[in-house]
Amino acid sequence: MPKAYVFTRFGGPEAEALVEQDRPSPGPGQVLVAVRAAGVNPVDWKQRTGHSRPGGPARELPAVFGNEVAGVVEEVGAEVTGFAVGDEVFGNPVAGGYAEYALLPATVTAHKPAELSYQDAATLPVAAATAYDGVRQLDLPEGATLLITGAGGGVGVAATQIARAFGVRVIGIASDAKKDFVESLGAVHVPSGPDLAERLRGAAPDGVDGVFDLVGGEVQEAAATLLGDPAKLITGADRRTAARLGGGPVERARNSAVLDEVAKLVVEGKLRPFVTQTFPLDRAGEALRTVEDGHARGKIVIEVGG
Template sequence: MARAYVFREYGGPDVEELVDLPRPVPGPGQVLVEVRAAGVNPADWKRRTGYAPPGAAPVALPAVFGNEVSGVVVESGPGADFAPGEEVFGYPITGGYAEFTLLPADLTARKPPSVSFTDAATLPVAAATAYDAIQQVALTPGATLLITGVGGGVGVAAAQIARHAGLRVIGTASAAKKDFVASLGVIHVEPGPGTADRVRAEAPGGVDAIVDLVGGAALEEVAELLGDRAKLVTAADRATVAALGGVPVARARDREVLDAVARLVVEGALHPYVTRTFPLAEAGRALRSVEEGHTRGKVVIEIAG
């Protein structure tokens, strides 16, 4: 048996609990991983409420939280190209807030020795989403990018990747995150009424692309700054972006992207900015810190080996 943090049914935090589950067995093309760290994302608590993105597979309850992990390979199923003892990171099939989980081999990458398990656990969702978004808007060096919600996990990664690509970055974030955002080389703009005017003061000619991580009214207000709506992408609000003529971030979800973001960490171009860590026994606290929406950077659950 192995410990895992699950939700028994759809609802609020009261449906969460730490339980013992049978250790998963890898099938063809799968690897069993002893988890060392699991990233915490807004999608985790949203999934508990019953939200499912388009095309998502039905959830079997109880369901283990977590969509990104790092760990050590214990066993490989037929056709999986990993050996026991290899250090890896990727997208779990059976949830990440657990001592053991299964990963699809084609969505798993080898962890560079210089990257910690804690940092690697932030790469599959936050960093890879950011990488995909920056690739999608395809701006040339010197262009201006606006990132809404730049202070969160995806935003922090997107800002660094964009700056590494030679882009000028403007980002919206609360006043409390102003100094942190500025430390990333980003021009800080406070969100709320008048956001578009404040951005326009920094970019009188408008912006060349928008990566939205907030959605709703915040996205609607800044969309007017952009002439080419093909350069309006969101990881937060498919309905609103469609109404505005933009598109969702097209996620690659492959080993090539995982390898690419890991290289950026090794090169020093991408810092995961893990600002809080929790043990598995305090997974509920970790999730609350993200669900309440006041985190800066990434939250990670660390699981002792």
């Protein structure tokens, strides 16, 4: 029977297990994918603790970990067009991706370019797609200045590269330890920590044209002081603070077109996924610990088959 890495209840790592499950069958609008690689994200372990996306469905237990995969189409459900058995694809699974097989909605699945590895493709549907949606939402003109908080994290790294690809100047807030990395992406680094507002004013004495917040709280508040138009503040971390300051959340498109666009940026060399570690499925717990403990540099990927 196919294997999957699941959490059997809400809680800590003790709730995780590698189990055998029946091979799923695609429903209308779905494709069944033989998974080759699955991306690991902070949201994965957060879901194990009981966290859910606002407005998202409750998870049925046991629940398979994972929110992004790449693989090969094994079966196509009713009402699906544009996909066939044998197609190489990537996207957001219906209910987990740390598994030998996963169901994907065709609307959030894209064809994987031949030039793109399964490992790199599996990193795109969550962080890179969120970053793309946010940068497009701000719609800053070429030459404008974008301030990104949490620029050294998964979404921040992708947003920095995407914004630079669109000709936007980027100022990135990140820890001192990530200074060289953030600057290698083409951003001006501003170290996080006490007296952040003063350092931001030094980096952008004329203010900024947009803020892409990925930290929230006091960091978001400090960043917002540089904005002339509060509507140009978006957040993927702290909606309440953003609303109070006149901004709003990142508006997610969640469609195949965005996945096609981020894949194109990778193929063109404008977006690097930065896969730094891979783990086999039977070591998925180690992959999760690397992300949950905050020790990950770049993207962590679980290799499943192939």
